[in-house]
Amino acid sequence: MRELKNTINTFIIKSVALSGIIALILIFGFVIRESIPALREVGMEIFTSFDWFPTYDPPAYGILTMLINSILLTIFSSLIVIPLGYIIAFFMYDYAGNFEKKMMKGAIDLLSGVPSVIIGMFLIIYISPWMLEIGAWSSENILLASIGLTILSLPYTASLMEEAMSSIDKNLKEGALALGTTRFTTGFKIVSRAALSGIFNAIILTVNRIIGETMVVLMAAGGQICFLFPFLIP
Amino acid sequence: MKKDKIISFIFRIISYIIFFTIVFIFAFVIFDGIKYFSIDFFTQFPKNMMTEGGILPAIIGTIYLLTTTLIISIPFGVLTGIFLSEYGNNKIGRLLDTAITSLSGVPSIVYGLFGLALFSIALRLRTSLFSGALTLSVMALPIISSATREALSSVPDTMRESAYALGAKKTEVIYNVLIPAARTRIITAILIGAGRVMGETAPVLLTAAVFYSTHMPKSIKDPIMTLSTHIYNVAMAYGKDAQWMAKGTSSFLMLLILIIYLIAFRIRRKLNAK
Numbered sequence: 035m036r037e038l039k040n041t042i043n044t045f046i047i048k049s050v051a052l053s054g055i056i057a058l059i060l061i062f063g064f065v066i067r068e069s070i071p072a073l074r075e076v077g078m079e080i081f082t083s084f085d086w087f088p089t090y091d092p093p094a095y096g097i098l099t100m101l102i103n104s105i106l107l108t109i110f111s112s113l114i115v116i117p118l119g120y121i122i123a124f125f126m127y128d129y130a131g132n133f134e135k136k137m138m139k140g141a142i143d144l145l146s147g148v149p150s151v152i153i154g155m156f157l158i159i160y161i162s163p164w165m166l167e168i169g170a171w172s173s174e175n176i177l178l179a180s181i182g183l184t185i186l187s188l189p190y191t192a193s194l195m196e197e198a199m200s201s202i203d204k205n206l207k208e209g210a211l212a213l214g215t216t217r218f219t220t221g222f223k224i225v226s227r228a229a230l231s232g233i234f235n236a237i238i239l240t241v242n243r244i245i246g247e248t249m250v251v252l253m254a255a256g257g258q259i260c261f262l263f264p265f266l267i268p
Numbered sequence: 269m270k271k272d273k274i275i276s277f278i279f280r281i282i283s284y285i286i287f288f289t290i291v292f293i294f295a296f297v298i299f300d301g302i303k304y305f306s307i308d309f310f311t312q313f314p315k316n317m318m319t320e321g322g323i324l325p326a327i328i329g330t331i332y333l334l335t336t337t338l339i340i341s342i343p344f345g346v347l348t349g350i351f352l353s354e355y356g357n358n359k360i361g362r363l364l365d366t367a368i369t370s371l372s373g374v375p376s377i378v379y380g381l382f383g384l385a386l387f388s389i390a391l392r393l394r395t396s397l398f399s400g401a402l403t404l405s406v407m408a409l410p411i412i413s414s415a416t417r418e419a420l421s422s423v424p425d426t427m428r429e430s431a432y433a434l435g436a437k438k439t440e441v442i443y444n445v446l447i448p449a450a451r452t453r454i455i456t457a458i459l460i461g462a463g464r465v466m467g468e469t470a471p472v473l474l475t476a477a478v479f480y481s482t483h484m485p486k487s488i489k490d491p492i493m494t495l496s497t498h499i500y501n502v503a504m505a506y507g508k509d510a511q512w513m514a515k516g517t518s519s520f521l522m523l524l525i526l527i528i529y530l531i532a533f534r535i536r537r538k539l540n541a542k
Contacts, residue, residue, distance in 0.1 A: 036437055043439035044355075050344055051351030052360070055367045057406050064385045065378065118286060125283040129276045138283075141291055144529050147460070148294060149467020151496045152518045155503045156297055159511055185290055216272035239373075246375020 107176055107251065108244050111183040115244070116237055118184075119191030126192070127199045128221040139196070142189040150186055150247060157182045179251050183244050191240045198232025199225055294522065301519020304512050323517050329397075329492030330466060333476065336401035337465050341408040342458060348409065349416025349454075350442055356417075372410035379407050380471035388475050395491045400476020404468060408461040415457030419450035452539050459532035463525045469496040495521040 126135050157178050165178060202225050210220040226233065312322030352365060383403025393399035423446050431441045447454075472494055495517055502514040 036440070040437040040439050043443070047347050047351050047439070047442075048355065050347040051355075051364055053344060053348070055360075055364055057367075057371070057409065060386060061371075061374065061378070061382045061406075064382050064390075068381075068385050118282070121279055122283045122286060125279045129279060130283075138287055140533070141287070143533060144526060145290060145294060147463045147467070147525060147529050149469065149496055149521065149525065151467065151469040151499050152297060152522055155499050155514050155518045156293060158503050159514060160296075185293060188286065188290060218272050218275045242373055242375075246373075246377065 103176075104245065107179060107183070108241060110176070111180045111187070111244050112237075112241050114180065114184050115187050115191055115240060119188055119195055119236075119240070120233070122188070122192040123195035123199060124221055124226075126196050127225070128217055139193070142193045145189040146193060148186075150182075153182050153186050183247060183251070186247065187240050187243050190243065191236060194236035194239060195233055198229045198236055201232065202228045297515075298519045298522050301515040301517070301522075304516035305520070309516060323495070323498060323513070323520070326493045326495045326498040326517065327520075330494045330496075332397055333400055333404070333472070333492060333494055334462060334466055336397060337404040337408060338458070338462060340401060341405035341412060341461070344405065345409050345412025345458075345461075346416050346454060348413035349420065350447075352413065352417040353420035354438070354442060354446075368410045368413055371406070372414065376407065376468055377470045377474075379403055380474035382406070383471055383475040395476060397476055397490060397492050400472050400492070403471045403475045404465050407468065407471065408465055411461040411464065412454075412457055415460075416450070416454050419453035419457070420446050422453070423449045452535055456532045456536050456539075459528055459535075463528045463532070466528070467496055467521065467525055469500055473497050473500065495524075 122138075126138055130138065161181070162178060199221075206228055207220055207225055210224045211217070215224075309322040310327065311324055313325060348364070348368070352361060352368070355361060356365065380403065383399060383406070387393050387399035387402050388395060391399075393402075427445055427449060428441060431445045436444070476492055476494070499514050499517050499521065502510050502517070
């Protein structure tokens with residue numbers, strides 16, 4: 035009887051676990067299957083053309099503009115988020131007092147779960163009227179989206195980087211300090227170098243999050259398809 | 269040494285400015301919205317092009333969606349975690365591990381399109397509570413299962429071995445020894461997953477949400493409104509008169525999520541203190 039129960043339970047666990055793999059395969063399968071007709075019909079034009087007029091006759095389906103815009107927006111936001119995140123992580127790791135560290139870490143943990151739609155709402159209702167006043171062309175632009183992405187991903191980046199730095203052996207830091215190096219040199223040259231893989235991991239996860247973020251960009255950057263320089267154009 | 273002091277000062281200033289700006293923004297969203305709270309706000313349907321009334325259908329929709337999602341994703345997530353931790357030392361385990369890690373990196377809009385293609389169109393569930401819940405379950409699966417796996421791995425091996433020495437079968441060990449030992453961690457993970465699911469907009473927008481519903485969802489085949497999609501719709505599509513509703517709803521959603529997270533972190537801190 036117990037033997038049978040064990041077998042059944044094992045079977046249940048294994049079969050359910052396989053559903054994870056199946057889910058992933060289904061996701062890729064579906065996304066690819068749904069996109070094949072589009073690719074076949076339009077051909078390479080999708081990646082090489084700047085024209086996006088899906089309702090015209092004949093329609094044009096170039097997504098190059100969007101591709102470039104996503105890349106630009108991602109690079110621009112990452113350039114803000116990563117150094118700032120590193121500075122905050124460094125501060126929390128090295129200089130912050132016990133109370134400061136506890137407070138910041140607690141708040142950052144809480145804030146990393148804020149839904150993006152709230153940030154989008156904040157931008158569109160509070161910030162964008164103000165931006166119109168200082169001379170933006172429209173209420174939705176890439177600068178706004180960048181601000182939103184920064185607010186959204188900073189807590190996440192900082193806490194990941196801080197974790198990476200904290201996981202380094204304390205002896206390393208103490209040894210360096212004992213040799214008479216300053217705290218900044220220790221943190222910057224020794225601990226950060228030792229934690230490099232963790233920090234890189236944090237960077238990749240951040241960039242991944244920024245690329246995949248939909249709501250903030252949808253709400254704050256507008257749907258206008260054109261080149262985004264200067265930054266205040268939608 | 270002097271250089272160190274200066275850098276320390278600069279870093280402290282930068283950190284404080286950014287930190288307090290971000291905290292201020294969220295505090296502002298909460299407190300600016302709280303003043304719109306009233307009994308009507310929580311018990312009425314939206315009226316007059318969203319300029320009057322309340323958010324009752326959105327609240328109910330969120331609760332239904334969250335419950336359905338958790339009912340589906342908890343068993344799947346926990347069992348997958350058990351498999352990864354206890355049976356995962358082979359090819360399938362490694363494959364599953366890769367699959368779960370990649371799933372957790374997929375952007376939410378892709379989950380939304382996936383749900384739209386598979387559940388709403390291919391399985392003919394249309395725009396419904398059920399197809400939204402299934403989509404969100406796929407999303408919550410990696411969160412719950414990787415946390416369960418970590419929780420189980422952190423149970424000391426001596427407990428496992430003592431149980432085996434008493435003659436327990438493998439699944440008996442798992443269900444009677446490991447799961448109770450790892451329970452609080454798993455609950456924390458589920459709470460965090462619930463917070464994520466609650467705030468998710470893009471997949472719900474594509475699979476489950478309607479702009480405006482005049483009646484309560486009667487079955488799992490009905491479309492729903494949720495708090496997050498309601499915020500999106502009101503903020504984007506209505507004029508100045510309706511903005512108070514977006515503010516109020518955001519404030520409410522934010523409070524709900526903060527409460528869930530606070531409970532989760534409180535549990536986790538208690539666990540670490542032990």
